Amino acid sequence: MRPTLFLICPVLLFLGLSYLLPFLGIVQLSFTDPQPGLAQYRHVLSDPLTLAVIWRTLRLCIIVTVVSVGCAYIITLLWVRGTPVIRLLTELCIMIPFWISVLSRAFGWLSLLSNRGLINTWLKDAGLIDASIQMTRNEFAVVVGMAHYLIPFAVFPLATAMRNVDERVLTAADGMGASRLRIFWQIFLPMTGNGIIGATLLVFVFSIGFYVTPALLGGGQSVLLAELIYLWIFQMPQWGMAAALSVVMMIAVGGILVALMRRNAETAK
Structure with a gap:
């Protein structure tokens, strides 16, 4: 125990x-x-603009988390249980985004979703629309961009959970006549619950910032x-409010x- 603590101490100190x-x-x-007291907290918790930003952030982060974990679950399922070719292609799709910066991804989505972007241009050329569809400068674009960045992070906790599923349980259910859909919903999905919770925590914490x-x-x-914190620090400036x-x-x-x-621990018991 002591050698372990000795090795961990430098990390904790750092x-x-x-x-x-x-x-x-x-x-x-x-x-x-700017003055000692609780005035900054009273303003943060009572100002309508700040409260609106807080609720918008929570709402969008919840949506992004649901979308990211849902898409990551499907991708991970293909990665863990697909054919060798599908596994290779899926692994490339998971790893390649890590080599692209968040700024490059955001500008890439701008080039796709803007009024003069590729999607609107293709739709106009195909005669499907007359005027450009507004797909940027709104919450839809924010959710798409954030989910695209966070999906690969959700894959790894899910992959760990899926690889730890006991195949004998699935084989027994199949031998007793259960359909594939029933095996998935009633056996496989609950057995990967810890991975879903881990991916949800990871994505939600990342999305907040x-x-x-x-x-x-x-x-x-x-x-x-x-x-909003950036605006209060560099443009207002209101450092106390930002803090x-x-x-x-x-x-x-x-x-x-x-x-x-705590809920995860109670479920594990």
Whole structure:
């Protein structure tokens, strides 16, 4: 036990210096700038504009999480249980996005979804539409861009869960006459529940802090928390307000994570 703790201590020290100390500085700033007190928190929790951004962020992050985990489940199913050719193609589709930056992906979606983008151009050339369809500067573009980035991250917890499924259980169900659909819904899906929860946690936490994709694809029409914090720091500036909102966001995300982890632990029992 002691050698393990000795090896972990440098990592804990690095994490403490890299994350904990800066976060404590943010907490202090939230209580002291521009004046000592709770005025920043009262404003964050009562200002209609800030509350609207908070609810929009939570709503979009939930939608992105559902879309990402759902698509990742199908992709992972092909990767883990498909034929060798399908597995190879799926693995390439999972790995290649990691080599492309988030900024390049956002501009790629802009070139596809904008009014003069490829999709609108193809639809016009085919005679299917007369006027361009507005697919950017709205929540639809934000959800598409964020889900595209987060799907590969959801694949790995799901793949681990699927590979740990006991094949003997599936074979026994098949031998007893259960259909493939029933085997999937009543046996395979519940047995991969831990992977679904892990992927959900990972995607949701990542989506809360997104900035580049919503800023570019949303075009200022779908401002999320990270973009609002950026505006308060670099354009207002209101450092105390930005710090207070950051602390509230951290507490909210931490609470959601604890609740989901407890539920996962209860389910495992």
